[in-house]
């Protein structure tokens with residue numbers, strides 16, 4: 001079973017949600033740091049099994065290859081649960097800025 005590590009997100013693999021995929025944290029330190037900030041967890045570091053679910057990525061972050069869904073490299077999770085969690089404004093801005101600065105979803 002894999003949980004999504006974004007604070008407030010209840011998605012996990014054991015629920016039968018075929019539209020949701022789970023993605024491991026990137027190796028690139030800068031990118032990884034942005035992901036960690038986007039989870040909105042304080043003093044937390046991802047473990048090797050930590051994942052973020054596809055609900056936090058813009059649909060343009062994904063590509064389909066032979067029936068599997070892949071997350072484009074350099075994608076940043078910028079979408080958060082709205083109702084259940086109060087979004088810290090600075091965190092959200094940080095994530096969005098990161099995308100704008102040059103690590104957008106598109107691989108070109």
Ligand SMILES: [Zn+2]
Pocket residue numbers: 004005006009010011052053054055056
């Ligand atoms: Zn999630």
